[in-house]
Amino acid sequence: MTDNPSQYVRERATGGRKDLRYPPAPEPLTVPVYDNHAHLEIVDGDDPLTLAEQLDRAEAVGILGVVQASGDVESSRWAVAAASADPRVLAAVAIHPNDAPVYAEAGRLDEAIAIIDELAAHPRVRAIGETGLDFFRTGPEGRDAQFASFEAHIALTKKHGIAMQIHDRDAHDEVLETLARVGAPEKTVFHCFSGDDVMARTCADAGYHLSFAGNVTFKNAQNLRDALKVTPLDRILVETDAPFLTPTPLRGRPNAPYLVPITMRFMASELDMPVDELANRIAENTLRVYGSFTD
Ligand SMILES: [Zn+2]
Numbered sequence: 001m002t003d004n005p006s007q008y009v010r011e012r013a014t015g016g017r018k019d020l021r022y023p024p025a026p027e028p029l030t031v032p033v034y035d036n037h038a039h040l041e042i043v044d045g046d047d048p049l050t051l052a053e054q055l056d057r058a059e060a061v062g063i064l065g066v067v068q069a070s071g072d073v074e075s076s077r078w079a080v081a082a083a084s085a086d087p088r089v090l091a092a093v094a095i096h097p098n099d100a101p102v103y104a105e106a107g108r109l110d111e112a113i114a115i116i117d118e119l120a121a122h123p124r125v126r127a128i129g130e131t132g133l134d135f136f137r138t139g140p141e142g143r144d145a146q147f148a149s150f151e152a153h154i155a156l157t158k159k160h161g162i163a164m165q166i167h168d169r170d171a172h173d174e175v176l177e178t179l180a181r182v183g184a185p186e187k188t189v190f191h192c193f194s195g196d197d198v199m200a201r202t203c204a205d206a207g208y209h210l211s212f213a214g215n216v217t218f219k220n221a222q223n224l225r226d227a228l229k230v231t232p233l234d235r236i237l238v239e240t241d242a243p244f245l246t247p248t249p250l251r252g253r254p255n256a257p258y259l260v261p262i263t264m265r266f267m268a269s270e271l272d273m274p275v276d277e278l279a280n281r282i283a284e285n286t287l288r289v290y291g292s293f294t295d
Pocket of ligand 1: 037038039068130241
């Protein structure tokens with residue numbers, strides 16, 4: 001199993017990071033793309049960036065927009081506010097699979113999902129996410145709540161006719177089974193894809209999109225590079241999952257959408273294709289899945 005955001009939270013909490021300065025900007029992309037999954041509300045680094053600074057830095061290197069992902073009621077509200085305030089942001093709203101058992105424990109899961117339903121009606125909300133299953137951080141006692149929440153989020157996605165961003169950690173089979181059993185939304189994205197080439201083929205055959213994050217550059221992530229190579233070009237997306245999953249060689253430092261060019265160049269070289277060509281395809285895919293940022 002490869003690295004995953006929640007593991008990074010743990011590493012950070014244990015003080016595993018040394019250099020907390022935001023890294024210098026990479027060479028701009030000549031063909032722009034979008035970061036389809038980031039958490040810009042999380043304050044990180046020695047010198048935290050404001051939302052506007054994040055978006056300005058991203059735009060300066062050819063990252064024209066960011067889909068702001070959410071995990072609870074508060075972050076979902078934040079995402080809607082950010083997407084309403086700046087045309088470079090679209091929102092995804094959801095209760096995260098690791099938060100679902102916490103809400104359920106407090107007897108508030110239904111109420112929280114009802115709020116997500118309300119927020120999802122906003123025209124700048126273009127995805128339900130992140131939702132899914134996480135058997136790494138949540139034990140067996142929380143799984144009923146996770147499954148119930150995941151299925152409720154799938155229903156919301158269909159109701160609102162938007163995309164869905166899936167968080168899948170150590171639960172590949174169960175995520176795929178759930179989607180097959182209840183019927184996947186038309187636009188289903190595996191955020192921070194964490195499977196291998198076999199799973200990538202299964203997802204592509206089912207019409208799902210695979211979003212690759214900075215961990216595709218990690219030395220121990222050969223499974224992600226194998227997956228990338230078998231993913232059809234009309235199914236590939238790119239993301240940061242910022243502030244997590246900073247690409248090599250900047251691991252440990254805060255991640256941000258303006259670092260996407262590093263991951264893009266790495267992916268293009270793995271695919272043995274010009275970065276401009278890959279960027280064209282990814283930009284097209286992003287707009288097809290989430291719609292226009294300027295509408
Ligand atoms: Zn995320």
